[in-house]
Amino acid sequence: xxxxxxxxxxxxxxxxxxxxxxxxxxxxxxxxxxxxxxxxxxxxxxxxxxxxxxxxxxxxxxxxxxxxxxxxxxxxxxxxxxxxxxxxxxxxxxxxxxxxxxxxxxxxxxxxxxxxxxxxxxxxxxxxxxxxxxxxxxxxxxxxxxxxxxxxxxxxxxxxxxxxxxxxxxxxxxxxxxxxxxxxxxxxxxxxxxxxxxxxxxxxxxxxxxxxxxxxxxxxxxxxxxxxxxxxxxxxxxxxxxxxxxxxxxxxxxxxxxxxxxxxxxxxxxxxxxxxxxxxxxxxxxxxxxxxxxxxxxxxxxxxxxxxxxxxxxxxxxxxxxxxxxxxxxxxxxxxxxxxxxxxxxxxxxxxxxxxxxxxxxxxxxxxxxxxxxxxxxxxxxxxxxxxxxxxxxxxxxxxxxxxxxxxxxxxxxxxxxxxxxxxxxxxxxxxxxxxxxxxxxxxxxxxxxxxxxxxxxxx
Amino acid sequence: xxxxxxxxxxxxxxxxxxxxxxxxxxxxxxxxxxxxxxxxxxxxxxxxxxxxxxxxxxxxxxxxxxxxxxxxxxxxxxxxxxxxxxxxxxxxxxxxxxxxxxxxxxxxxxxxxxxxxxxxxxxxxxxxxxxxxxxxxxxxxxxxxxxxxxxxxxxxxxxxxxxxxxxxxxxxxxxxxxxxxxxxxxxxxxxxxxxxxxxxxxxxxxxxxxxxxxxxxxxxxxxxxxxxxxxxxxxxxxxxxxxxxxxxxxxxxxxxxxxxxxxxxxxxxxxxxxxxxxxxxxxxxxxxxxxxxxxxxxxxxxxxxxxxxxxxxxxxxxxxxxxxxxxxxxxxxxxxxxxxxxxxxxxxxxxxxxxxxxxxxxxxxxxxxxxxxxxxxxxxxxxxxxxxxxxxxxxxxxxxxxxxxxxxxxxxxxxxxxxxxxxxxxxxxxxxxxxxxxxxxxxxxxxxxxxxxxxxxxxx
Numbered sequence: 001x002x003x004x005x006x007x008x009x010x011x012x013x014x015x016x017x018x019x020x021x022x023x024x025x026x027x028x029x030x031x032x033x034x035x036x037x038x039x040x041x042x043x044x045x046x047x048x049x050x051x052x053x054x055x056x057x058x059x060x061x062x063x064x065x066x067x068x069x070x071x072x073x074x075x076x077x078x079x080x081x082x083x084x085x086x087x088x089x090x091x092x093x094x095x096x097x098x099x100x101x102x103x104x105x106x107x108x109x110x111x112x113x114x115x116x117x118x119x120x121x122x123x124x125x126x127x128x129x130x131x132x133x134x135x136x137x138x139x140x141x142x143x144x145x146x147x148x149x150x151x152x153x154x155x156x157x158x159x160x161x162x163x164x165x166x167x168x169x170x171x172x173x174x175x176x177x178x179x180x181x182x183x184x185x186x187x188x189x190x191x192x193x194x195x196x197x198x199x200x201x202x203x204x205x206x207x208x209x210x211x212x213x214x215x216x217x218x219x220x221x222x223x224x225x226x227x228x229x230x231x232x233x234x235x236x237x238x239x240x241x242x243x244x245x246x247x248x249x250x251x252x253x254x255x256x257x258x259x260x261x262x263x264x265x266x267x268x269x270x271x272x273x274x275x276x277x278x279x280x281x282x283x284x285x286x287x288x289x290x291x292x293x294x295x296x297x298x299x300x301x302x303x304x305x306x307x308x309x310x311x312x313x314x315x316x317x318x319x320x321x322x323x324x325x326x327x328x329x330x331x332x333x334x335x336x337x338x339x340x341x342x343x344x345x346x347x348x349x350x351x352x353x354x355x356x357x358x359x360x361x362x363x364x365x366x367x368x369x370x371x372x373x374x375x376x377x378x379x380x381x382x383x384x385x386x387x388x389x390x391x392x393x394x395x396x397x398x399x400x401x402x403x404x405x406x407x408x409x410x411x412x413x414x415x416x417x418x419x420x421x422x423x424x425x426x427x428x429x430x431x432x433x434x435x436x437x438x439x440x441x442x443x444x445x446x447x448x449x450x451x452x453x454x455x456x457x458x459x460x
Numbered sequence: 461x462x463x464x465x466x467x468x469x470x471x472x473x474x475x476x477x478x479x480x481x482x483x484x485x486x487x488x489x490x491x492x493x494x495x496x497x498x499x500x501x502x503x504x505x506x507x508x509x510x511x512x513x514x515x516x517x518x519x520x521x522x523x524x525x526x527x528x529x530x531x532x533x534x535x536x537x538x539x540x541x542x543x544x545x546x547x548x549x550x551x552x553x554x555x556x557x558x559x560x561x562x563x564x565x566x567x568x569x570x571x572x573x574x575x576x577x578x579x580x581x582x583x584x585x586x587x588x589x590x591x592x593x594x595x596x597x598x599x600x601x602x603x604x605x606x607x608x609x610x611x612x613x614x615x616x617x618x619x620x621x622x623x624x625x626x627x628x629x630x631x632x633x634x635x636x637x638x639x640x641x642x643x644x645x646x647x648x649x650x651x652x653x654x655x656x657x658x659x660x661x662x663x664x665x666x667x668x669x670x671x672x673x674x675x676x677x678x679x680x681x682x683x684x685x686x687x688x689x690x691x692x693x694x695x696x697x698x699x700x701x702x703x704x705x706x707x708x709x710x711x712x713x714x715x716x717x718x719x720x721x722x723x724x725x726x727x728x729x730x731x732x733x734x735x736x737x738x739x740x741x742x743x744x745x746x747x748x749x750x751x752x753x754x755x756x757x758x759x760x761x762x763x764x765x766x767x768x769x770x771x772x773x774x775x776x777x778x779x780x781x782x783x784x785x786x787x788x789x790x791x792x793x794x795x796x797x798x799x800x801x802x803x804x805x806x807x808x809x810x811x812x813x814x815x816x817x818x819x820x821x822x823x824x825x826x827x828x829x830x831x832x833x834x835x836x837x838x839x840x841x842x843x844x845x846x847x848x849x850x851x852x853x854x855x856x857x858x859x860x861x862x863x864x865x866x867x868x869x870x871x872x873x874x875x876x877x878x879x880x881x882x883x884x885x886x887x888x889x890x891x892x893x894x895x896x897x898x899x900x901x902x903x904x905x906x907x908x909x910x911x912x913x914x915x916x917x918x919x920x
Contacts, residue, residue, distance in 0.1 A: 159776075199678060203776040212740030216890075218659060218861025221791045222761025223752045224736065225745040228786070229699065229764050236696015239689065276684065280672030282816030285685040292683045301682030304689050305779050306770030311787050316619075316663040316824040318789055318862075320763050326688070327771050329778055331681045356742030364776040401678025430676075 002453040004140040006389075009132065009445050012139070016445065017110065017438070019049070020128045023090075024108040024117035030065055030091035031158040039065035039154045042090040046127070046152050053134035054143070055150065062162035065091060065154030069173060072148045081146040081456045082378070085176035085415065087405055088127035088183065089156035092119035093430045100432035114435040121427035125436035126182035127152060129422060129444030136449050145456035149176055156405075159365060163405060167412045177460065178378045179409050180451070182444060184421030187268070187395045189439070192386040192447065194379060195419035197297060197398030198406055200332030200369035202342055206231075206349065207309075207325040207360040214310070214319040221320060225355035228310055228324035234352045235326060238302060242288040245302050245330075247341070247348045255335040255371075257298045257398075265293050268395060278425070297398035300333040323360075331400060338366035367404035372416040377458050382418050385450035390443055394420075420447065462913040464600040466849075469592065469905050472599070476905065477570065477898070479509070480588045483550075484568040484577035490525055490551035491618040499525035499614045502550040506587070506612045513594035514603070515610065520630075522622035525551060525614030529633060536603045541916045542838070543607040545636035545875065547865055548587035548643065549616035552579035553890045560892035574895040581887035585896035586642035587612060589882060589904030596909055605916035609636055616865075619825060623865060627872045637920065638838045639869050640911070642904065644881030647728070647855045649899070652846045652907065654839060655879035657757060657858030658866055660792030660829035662802055666691075666809065667769075667785040667820040674770070674779040681780060685815035688770055688784035694812045695786060698762060702748040705762050705790075707801070707808045715795040715831075717758045717858075725753045728855055738885070757858035760793040783820075791860060798826035827864035832876040837918050842878050845910035850903055854880075880907065 009016070028042035029035035040059075043066040047057040050070040057070035068090070095105035095118045103109045108117035115125065130150075137144050151174065153163050167174060187193040208227040215224075240246050257265070272292050276284065286295040295301070305328070310321030330345070332338060342363055349359055373379070374396050386394040399419075406417045422444035428434045469476070488502035489495035503519050503526040510517040510530040517530035528550070555565035555578045563569045568577035575585065590610070597604050611634065613623050627634060647653040668687040675684075700706050717725070732752050736744065746755040755761070765788070770781030790805070792798060802823055809819055833839070834856050846854040859879075866877045882904035888894045 199681075201678075201778065203778065205776075210741060215739055216861065217761075217763045217765060217789060218661070218791060218859070220739070220741075220756070221659075221763050221860060222746045222755040222759055223744060223860075224739075224741045225743075226763050228767055229762075232692045232695040232764060232767070232786070233699065234696070235692040236694070239693065279675055279680070281670060281680075281684045283685075284683060285815040286682045295682040296680070299682055301677075302689075303677045303681050303686050303778075303780050304692060304770070304784070305677060305777060306772045306781060307688055307692070307767035307784055307786075308772035310764070310766030312766045312768035312785075316665075316787065316789070317765060318661065318663065318763075319765050321766060324764070324767055325772075326692070326767075327776070329677060329776070331678060355745040399678070400681060400683075401676065 001141060001145065002450055005136045005449045006446055008136045008140045009449060012136065013442065016132045017115065020115065020125060020441070021108040023124050023128060024115070024119055025106055027106045028091050028154060029094050030155050032094055039091065043068050043154060046090050049131045050134070050150055053131065054138040055134065055148070060166065062166060064162045067154070067162070067166055068150070068152040069170065070150040072144050076143045078146070078456070080460055082177040082458050082460055083147040083149065083175065084455060085149045085151060085174060085179040086130050087151045087179060087181050087409070088130065089123050089153050090127065091154040091157050092124065093122070093157050097432060102433055110438065113439065114437045115441070116433060116435040118434055120434050120436035121423045122429035122434065123156070123183045125441055126422055126444060129182055129441060130448045132445040133448035133452065136445070137452060145452050149174060160404060164408050167408055171412065174413055176413065176415055179415050179417040181403065181406070181417055181419050182421050183403065184399060184419045185423045185425060186421065186440065187397065189424060190390070191392050192390050192394045192420065193397045194382055194394045195397055195399050195421070196374045196379070197334060197371040198369060198403055199300070199400050200336060200338055200407070201329065201367040201402040202332060202338045203327070203329040203364040204345065205325065205362040205364070206328050207323055208354060208357045209323040209360055210357040211322050214322050217318040217320050225357050226320045227357045228321050230354050230357050231324040231326065234349065235304065243285070244287050245300070247344050249344050250300070250341065253335045253337060254300060254333045257294065262294070264396065268397070296400040298333055300336055301331045303329055305329055331402065332369045334369045334371045336369060338368060342366060365404070367402045368407035370406045370410060371398070376416065378416070378418055378455070381454035381458060382420055382451055385447050385454045386420070388450050389446040461601060461605065462910055465596045465909045466906055468596045468600045469909060472596065473902065476592045477575065480575065480585060480901070481568040483584050483588060484579055485566055487566045488551050488614060489554050490615050492554055499551065503528050503614060506550050509591045510594070510610055513591065514598040515594065515608070520626065522626060524622045527614070527622070527626055528610070528612040529630065530610040532604050532608045538606070538916070540920055541606040542637040542918050542920055543609065543635065544915060545609045545611060545634060545639040546590050547611045547639055547641050547869070548590065549583050549613050550587065551614040551617050552584065553582070553617050557892060562893055570898065573899065574897045575901070576893060576895045578894055580894050580896035581883045582889035582894065583616070583643045585901055586882055586904060589642055589901060590908045592905040593908035593912065596905070597912060605912050609634060620864060624868050627868055631872065634873055636873065636875055639875050639877040641863065641866070641877055641879050642881050643863065644859060644879045645883045645885060646881065646900070647857065649884060650850070651852050652850050652854045652880065653857045654842055654854045655857055655859050655881070656834045656839065657794060657831040658829060658863055659760070659860050660796060660798055660867070661789065661827040661862040661864070662792060662798045663787070663789040663824040664805065665785065665822040665824070666788050667783055668814060668817045669783040669820055670817040671782050674782050677778040677780050685817050686780045687817045688781050690814050690817050691784040691786065694809065695764065703745070704747050705760070707804050709804050710760070710801065713795045713797060714760060714793045717754065722754070724856065728857070756860040758793055760796055761791045763789055765789055791862065792829045794829045794831045796829060798828060802826060825864070827862045828867035830866045830870060831858070836876065838876070838878055838915070841914035841918060842880055842911055845907050845914045846880070848910050849906040
């Protein structure tokens with residue numbers, strides 16, 4: 001049965017690219033109110049595509065942008081095969097800086113074997129892979145081999161503020177056995193990766209306030225606490241000589257990767273030189289005793305994401321700033337609890353003598369780290385689908401980044417997620433000239449078509 | 461002879477205020493090119509006022525705003541009395557934020573016993589004190605009792621970039637025995653201060669660069685050096701547990717105040733509570749073992765004037781910034797050499813392992829600290845003039861701030877400066893609703909008139 005589906009995908013490829021172009025032409029930037037009217041257009045596009053693939057699709061209003069929810073009709077798929085929940089997002093990042101785009105961000109064009117537009121890889125192109133897989137099954141067999149639920153939101157690029165409440169209030173409609181998300185990278189252009197672990201995230205705005213105005217540094221310098229001096233002094237103590245975070249208890253709950261994982265990672269042929277050279281970094285640096293992949297995938301990290309307060313323009317201004325501030329975030333390793341770490345970090349900040357300066361600490365969204373079993377029947381099915389379509393077995397990897405919905409799906413619905421992505425490091429996501437390789441698009445469509453087939457062979 | 465001068469000042473007071481209003485109505489903001497056409501107007505005003513007082517005045521073009529230079533005519537003053545060089549500036553700070561002014565910044569008005577306008581206290585009002593003193597002498601006696609040279613620049617508020625070269629190329633025209641500047645504060649509304657010491661200044665922009673762009677903190681967090689982490693770590697080591705600067709050799713050359721000075725300072729009745737409460741500070745804080753006045757007047761200090769780099773807007777952005785930076789400045793105590801300290805600080809920064817990040821250090825203008833003999837005949841004459849006009853002996857103080865021209869006059873011309881100012885802490889200099897108390901204006905005019913007289917009794 002799969003062969004005819006794949007054959008349809010092959011013959012229908014030009015139409016699939018046209019459909020993706022239509023999707024990409026909708027400037028559904030979620031974070032900028034100037035683009036707000038385009039979110040419902042993108043939701044409509046997705047719902048129509050799902051209906052064309054034979055699903056029942058509904059658009060749900062939220063306090064923000066609408067969420068699209070779709071199901072295979074009750075009578076059309078075997079109840080004994082696994083039920084798959086696919087998640088994706090139709091919103092995109094802002095296109096700025098516009099003058100660095102070779103072609104306009106919302107006028108998709110194909111050149112050099114890739115389709116260029118904002119959202120091409122993140123995430124419209126990858127959502128389209130799944131939509132096309134559904135479409136091909138519908139066309140070839142007029143039904144899907146398994147039950148499918150599709151959840152597409154429009155606020156991923158601005159924090160997914162309405163997603164978790166939606167999942168919680170639609171538990172029943174979201175019932176499934178396993179989830180799939182296509183929003184990650186391939187290992188290399190030949191090798192698809194199944195990502196079975198993600199780090200969590202914790203983000204703070206940390207301000208230290210003192211006087212009621214900026215002061216003249218000649219009049220007051222040396223006589224009272226300068227918040228910028230104190231802030232750097234406190235944050236300067238965040239790491240010890242082994243470059244480990246000094247917040248008490250920070251590492252207590254971290255579950256290290258097992259020996260099998262470490263062994264597999266060391267055999268991946270990770271090109272560390274290229275990883276650093278690509279961004280102009282001089283050398284690896286991090287927690288003593290770990291490899292770069294271990295630091296990225298399995299160890300927590302702490303980054304100051306920005307510093308501000310006082311004078312920042314060119315030249316000199318001799319002030320003692322009224323306040324100084326930093327954005328400080330943590331990537332959390334498996335089993336670290338964001339709530340516990342948030343409290344430990346806040347306590348740690350407050351444990352320092354600030355000589356009269358006062359903390360103003362704001363926490364932004366927290367996301368749990370996730371590791372799923374890498375030997376489940378779902379992963380086996382996914383690996384079979386990938387090998388069938390790409391000719392190579394997939395690699396099993398983790399990622400250092402965070403996809404909060406994965407933890408939401410686990411916590412609210414109790415299901416694991418298959419992270420099978422078709423992006424490449426050169427796709428320039430979030431940057432000008434974002435693009436999605438046509439070869440990746442084709443492989444993604446075929447692999448998801450095959451995944452539906454492989455999952456249908458699993459007995460629940 | 462002085463009595464008739466002072467009498468003229470009394471009867472002419474309304475005209476003096478009118479003249480000051482005309483001066484203040486010229487928006488001679490030096491740092492903003494939009495105001496550039498007003499600098500020559502202010503220079504003209506000053507030159508005309510000096511000519512009305514009987515001096516020969518010339519306007520000198522510079523690469524920036526013009527400098528006014530004036531002399532008593534050669535035949536009109538006794539060559540055996542000291543020759544006084546008066547320095548001031550006709551430029552003012554920008555008036556922003558405009559909406560916080562009760563009356564427009566360049567429409568001077570008198571209310572509540574003060575004249576309100578940008579520059580009222582810093583420094584046009586204080587320059588006017590000297591101009592009126594000259595004017596009154598001219599009117600009462602048609603000559604001055606001593607030789608006077610007047611140097612008024614228009615770039616003090618933007619760094620005085622053309623002043624030092626001008627002084628160096630006009631050594632002969634600037635020959636004098638002693639200088640006077642009216643750009644400091646009174647001790648309190650009843651007590652005039654003679655400031656005999658100033659701290660020096662050294663200012664740096666310190667940037668730490670690493671990657672060729674901001675990085676995704678999930679993709680790279682924990683694997684390479686984050687410049688914001690490293691910068692806070694390095695700057696966090698700037699102070700030891702006694703809150704002393706850790707740069708090697710930093711304190712080596714500092715000459716502490718002598719026992720007599722410390723004794724006098726402790727008897728000044730400095731209101732430390734008010735000093736801190738005024739700016740909303742919670743408590744004193746600084747180098748262990750010193751009083752607040754000692755820290756402010758006689759100890760070097762180091763302040764981070766601003767922090768920048770990475771994400772600083774509201775909310776969260778999970779990046780590893782490509783660079784992080786700080787403005788770092790030092791106030792230097794007597795006998796510290798800015799060049800030596802600059803080198804020591806730069807070496808200290810570079811002594812740290814930055815794990816691949818690269819320093820980009822820019823130094824802005826350096827100014828030497830200054831202390832002049834507090835028992836010279838000039839200071840005695842100034843004290844007599846002050847007591848004669850205010851009814852109280854002056855206090856001898858130092859200041860924590862920097863007036864670079866004082867060191868320039870010492871180094872190039874070899875002369876000390878009398879710093880006799882009539883500003884008050886409530887004058888709101890550099891802020892909206894800047895004002896100059898009429899009582900201060902009157903006292904300033906009378907005191908400078910008396911200073912000319914008292915200096916004339918000194919035999920060179």
